[in-house]
Amino acid sequence: xxxxxxxxxxxxxxxxxxxxxxxxxxxxxxxxxxxxxxxxxxxxxxxxxxxxxxxxxxxxxxxxxxxxxxxxxxxxxxxxxxxxxxxxxxxxxxxxxxxxxxxxxxxxxxx
Amino acid sequence: xxxxxxxxxxxxxxxxxxxxxxxxxxxxxxxxxxxxxxxxxxxxxxxxxxxxxxxxxxxxxxxxxxxxxxxxxxxxxxxxxxxxxxxxxxxxxxxxxxxxxxxxxxxxxxxxxxxx
Numbered sequence: 018x019x020x021x022x023x024x025x026x027x028x029x030x031x032x033x034x035x036x037x038x039x040x041x042x043x044x045x046x047x048x049x050x051x052x053x054x055x056x057x058x059x060x061x062x063x064x065x066x067x068x069x070x071x072x073x074x075x076x077x078x079x080x081x082x083x084x085x086x087x088x089x090x091x092x093x094x095x096x097x098x099x100x101x102x103x104x105x106x107x108x109x110x111x112x113x114x115x116x117x118x119x120x121x122x123x124x125x126x127x128x
Numbered sequence: 129x130x131x132x133x134x135x136x137x138x139x140x141x142x143x144x145x146x147x148x149x150x151x152x153x154x155x156x157x158x159x160x161x162x163x164x165x166x167x168x169x170x171x172x173x174x175x176x177x178x179x180x181x182x183x184x185x186x187x188x189x190x191x192x193x194x195x196x197x198x199x200x201x202x203x204x205x206x207x208x209x210x211x212x213x214x215x216x217x218x219x220x221x222x223x224x225x226x227x228x229x230x231x232x233x234x235x236x237x238x239x240x241x242x243x244x
Contacts, residue, residue, distance in 0.1 A: 048229040059132070059219050059235025060171070067229065105171065107228075114226045115184065116233075120170035 020044070021106055021119035029125040033095055038104055038122040040089045046108035049082055049089050054103040054121070096126045130154070132236035134220050140242045146208040149239045152201055153222030161233060162195055162205050163219040171219070177203065178226050210243045217241070 022041045030036055040049070048067045052060035064073050066082035066089065073080045077100075079092040093100055103123050107116040133152040141147055153160050161176040175185040180197045188195070192211070197203040207214055217238045224231040 050228065058237055059221065061235070062232050065229055107171075109228065114228060115173055115176075115187075116228050118171040120167075 021108060021117055023104075023106060023119035023122050025122060026120070027123050027125075029127065030096055032097060032126055032128050035092070035094050036096055036124070037090055037092045038124070040091075040106035040119055042087050042108070044110065045086045047086070047111045047113075049086075049106060049108040050116070051080055051089070051091055052105040052107065054105060055101075060103075060105055093124075096124075098126045098128050100124060101126050132220055132222050132234055134218075134236040134239050136239060137237065138240050138242075140244065141210055142244050143211055144209045145243075146206065147210045147214075147241060147243075149205040149207075149218050149220075149241070151203045151205070151220030151236060153203070153220070154234055155201070157222035157224055157234075158200075159223045159226040159231075160197060160203050161221040161223070162203070163221065163235075164216045165219060165238070166216045174205070176226060183226065207241075210241075212243045215241055215243050 024039050050065045051063045053063055054060040064080045069086045070084045071082045077094045081090050103121045105118050105121045107118045109116055135150045159178050162174040163171050165171045174187045175195045177197045193207055195205045217240050219235050219238045221233040221235040223233045
C-alpha cells in the first residue's frame with residue numbers, strides 16, 4: 018500500500034503571509050492531485066500534476082511535483098481567510114485508478 | 129446543477145443496529161465511489177462502481193459492510209451490524225470515468241455516522 022505523508026499536520030498563519038505544505042512518499046506515483054476540503058463538505062479538486070518536475074499555478078497557489086515523482090508541494094502566496102481548510106494530496110501508482118490520500122494539512126488563516 | 133446528494137447528513141445509532149447510507153450521483157456520471165474519512169486513517173476508498181457494476185471492493189473493511197448500485201442514479205452503503213469503530217464521515221463521489229486523472233471526482237457533502 019502506497020502511503021502519502023503530509024506536513025505540517027496543522028498550520029495557523031496571519032492573513033498576507035506565505036506558506037508551503039508538503040506531500041511525501043517513499044513510492045513513485047504516476048500522477049498526483051491536490052484537494053481542498055472545507056468543514057462539513059467533501060474535498061474539491063484543485064489541480065492534477067502528471068509530469069515529474071511539473072509546476073502549475075492557480076492564482077496565488079503554486080503546485081510542484083518532484084522530479085522523482087515521490088513528493089509534491091503546495092505554496093500559497095499572501096494567504097487569505099478564504100484559503101482556510103484541509104488540504105489533501107492524493108496519488109495512484111502505475112496502472113491503478115485507486116486514489117491514496119494523505120491525512121491532510123489543516124490550514125487556518127487568521128484575519 | 130445538483131451535485132452529489134447524500135442522505136442522511138448525520139446518523140447516530142447504537143452498536144448492533146443496521147445503518148444504510150444513500151447516494152445519488154451526478155446525472156450522466158458512469159462511476160461512483162464510496163470513501164470513509166477518519167482522523168486516524170484519513171480518507172480511504174471503500175468501493176467503486178463502473179456502470180452500476182462493483183469493480184473494486186478491496187477497501188471494504190469486512191463482511192459487515194456491503195454496497196449496491198441498483199441503477200445509475202442510486203447507491204447504498206450498508207453496515208450490519210454497526211460497531212463504534214465504524215464512526216466516521218462517509219463520502220460518495222461520482223465521475224464520468226473511474227480514472228481520477230482523466231475525469232474529476234465530485235464529492236458529496238458526506239454522512240457523519242456516530243455509533244454509540
